Amino acid sequence: MIDNDLLKDLKQDINKAHHIAFLTGAGVSTHSGIPDYRSKNGIYQGVSQSPEQLLSDETLYHQPEAFYQFVMKNMYFPKAQPNSIHQKIAQLCNEKGDLITQNVDGLDKKAGNKHVIEFHGDLYDIYCTTCGQKFSYDEYAKHMRHEKDNGIIRPGIVLYGEPIDQKRLYASVAAVQSSDVIIISGTSFVVYPFAQLLAYRQQNAKVWILNNTPLAQQPDEVKAIIADARDVFSQL
Template sequence: MLKDKLTQLQNEIASAKHITYLTGAGVSTHSGIPDYRSKGGIYDGVAMPPEQILSDDTLYNAPEQFHDFVMNNMYFPNAKPNLIHNKIAQSCNKNGQLITQNVDGLDKKAGNQHVIEFHGNLYDIFCTKCQKSFTYDEYKSSYIHQQDQGIIRPGIVLYGEAIDQTKLMQSVNAIQNSNLIIICGTSFVVYPFAQLLTYRNPSARVWAINKTPLAQDAGINAIIGDALDVFSQLEF
């Protein structure tokens, strides 16, 4: 049965005019980056709820605590793109678009020229007071901009902050103009990311490649299994 589904998906990839990929942390786990909520994930064993530790409130009112958490739990500067990143990049550069929840920058490292980083990028680091950019190494050494005492932060969407409207509209446009949508490595429960699917063309085919079934499964063709194994058998 799995072989039949893979053949069907391969045929749809080959005939698709435009493919949109929706990805999450399950893609980057194969690059050694933990996901969020599973055992061993970045929230595992953390006393403070993620909605609190990764909030704009903590960033501004307890910046040292915020800085310690992201540095110790979210940055993996030596991580490299894996086969999934590479194959999605190959597909997107041909006729597709990637909308990712991941903030690790690995899709761009893989050479993907059509990436919307829905929740931002950890390496887009800047001073909240003057907007000056900083490198990872500079941020690692201090979260205070010495020239104006502004708080330095990564350009990721925190709890309490809105999604960038330009990225939101670009994402909606990509979904609307695709005749094939592939969801991979995400539980697909975080909003508004999970809401993007509602904008799809009714005739668009939707596939999910995941270790577990999605909560919203109406009209979705599911391949339950390891995404790395699945993508290793697909050609783009």
Template sequence: MFDLKQAIDDAQFVTFMTGAGVSTASGIPDYRSKGGLYSDLASPEEALSDENLRDHHEAFHDWVVKKMYYPDAKPNVIHEKMAAITNRKGAIVTQNVDGLHQKGGAKHVIEFHGNLYNIFCQKCGQHFDYQTYLKADVHAQDGGILRPGIVLYGEPINPDVVERAIAAISRADLLVVVGTSFQVYPFAGLIGYAKPGAVLAAVNREPIALPAGAHMVVGDAVAVFSKL
């Protein structure tokens, strides 16, 4: 029987790979689950695409503001336990764009898909707070379109971010995948950079496809991390 707590205690460097399931306990809907953010859309890839932002910035802005911002969300026990562990000996590579890992106290976070609260003008590069973006997506001074610094469908991941993520994964002797179906690439492909002999485990409500020899902990991540 695999003991996650013992594995974390024994590890010299722990890297967590996290997805939307980590933030659901904080009141942020899962991206793809039934009743989640995308459940009312025929094509989520279209709503959050670079093409939609370019051609229909008003519709893009309206959807993002209504569906994606949860500024009152608080970190939960998963964020807090991950912060405590990785601040001592590890890192977090996350698909999440909500900033809750940092709010939970984590110091070593690689945001693979960016951050919703990083707002900038595409014309001049000036940064704005998210409250400004909630009201309007046009920079009054130059007419530039504001956008959040998240990776949209059709856009590449920042090479520096990819490099940092690979470094965090290849350094770990314990990799723990939490709250993700692990089907979104290139994020899921990062597991290929694990070093030989590294222990791989996953915590998720449903079993996910993992490399041979990995350990699957099926259950609610809040319950699992509450016991760590």
């Protein structure tokens, strides 16, 4: 059951907000049939490997087949469609907000959101690591190497061992700093440095968590609605 008083407060905060920052993670896209890859292991040459190992720059360059197999099987769902959460967030962002998402699935852009910062990049930004040529998903699904120069093809996502893109980091910090309301959904908020973004909030910013589980570290002044986020967003 969603607490009606809390829901009323949330609606009021959203209506009064000058600028809203949404921070989202995998939990938003699982409702579109995209599994959280952090819960997946890969098996390569009979050895089980964690997603952290597989999604590293080291694996990309030294075991490119293992990397390719893992992302194709566990991360690419090109037919997935945005759900009601992506859509509601898109509507609010286009009106007066920014979304900072950990998701790399492109569903927020598909939902029409014009204010998306993809903190960890975009799976569908695919390029050759040797010459930089871009590829479509369909081409990548056929070949893991560029035929012309044998370069390894990769998605433009931040791998373990790689830094966050500075431009995206600064844009995210600016979005949080300029927001009087911050809404976090679909993330347990443990992934560094994403989780650090909240530290840049305005002193009086109102912070909301719309999650089916509480955060690992929840600041005191935060209001939380612990429920299926679809049920919450559908009432906003």
